[in-house]
Amino acid sequence: MGSNPHVPAPSEIPSELPTPTTPLGREALAAILARPDRAVVALDFDGTLADIVPDPEQARAHPGAVDALVALAPKVASIAVITGRPAGVAVRHGGFAGVPGLDHLVVLGHYGAERWDAVSGTVHAPAPHPGVAAVRAELPGVLDRFDSWHGTWIEEKGRALAVHTRRAADPQAAFEALRGPLGELAARHGLIVEPGRLVLELRPPGMDKGVALAQYVRELDAESVLYAGDDLGDLAAYAAVEKLRTEGPDGTPGLLVCSGSAEVPELAERADLLLNGPGAVVGFLSALAQHL
DSSP states (O other), rough: OOOOOOOOGGGGSSHHHHHHHHSSHHHHHHHHHHOGGEEEEEOOEEEETOOSSSSGGGGGTTTTTHHHHHGGGGSSEEEEEOOOOOOHHHHHTTOTOOOTTTTEEEEGGGGGGGETTTTTTEEEEEOOOHHHHHHEEEEEEHHHTOGGGGTEEEEEEEEEEEEOOSSSHHHHHHHHHHHHHHHHHHHHTEEEEEEOOSSEEEEEESOOOHEEEEHHHTTOSSEEEEEEOOGGGGHHHHHHHHHHHTTTTTTEEEEEEEEOOTTOOOHHHOSSSEOOOOHHHHHHHHHHHHOO
């Protein structure tokens, strides 16, 4: 990591910006304000840049999100959208392609297994894991064995599959009933289950948002990092930021932002800054851009 320059005292954070509740969070925001060109801003998509909706295919970036990213991108080292979705889907639903001013944007899809760069407009990805095809064939039969499957549905994600329970009569009961059997199915074919907000994703192991974020921060030799998320899958990115804070002589200042959700208290408890959903995240990014 690059050596950390002198940064302004946390008390010098502009009053127009929400103030992190933790000392480490205030230190990180101060570092971002002092040297934005050495900062990585990393963001989840669903629940952070886009509102959660019953049908993920209908999810779109929150109004104002692209404008906020356009204002922020030229002032920071990079903006990275890190998502469990395929990179191309996140680009399409986010409206990120061909937008002037977003040259510093990358989308790390499938938890970092895929990468889309705004500069080239192309997606780079490895070959699919063979276990995904096997699980795809068996999954409907596994769901049929449980009464709780009614109202659940399978989302095809190309390199992964997700079972959503939000539409079930008792979404949480369906989630708990299916978690074990889907875990066994995934394990038989070399996959893992990633739990989320009333969704169970069956995907290949070896990559998560934490691995993707840490690799990207090191790639850019960033001096500070902001990560915003809302779901259980974001805990790995939180852990990566917490580890980066301790590495090297001075560590890498990191700001953990939670896009508020009562469904995932684990994230809120570890966050430096709580924001009330995608609208508030977009407002924060816009305000941050104005002060850089």
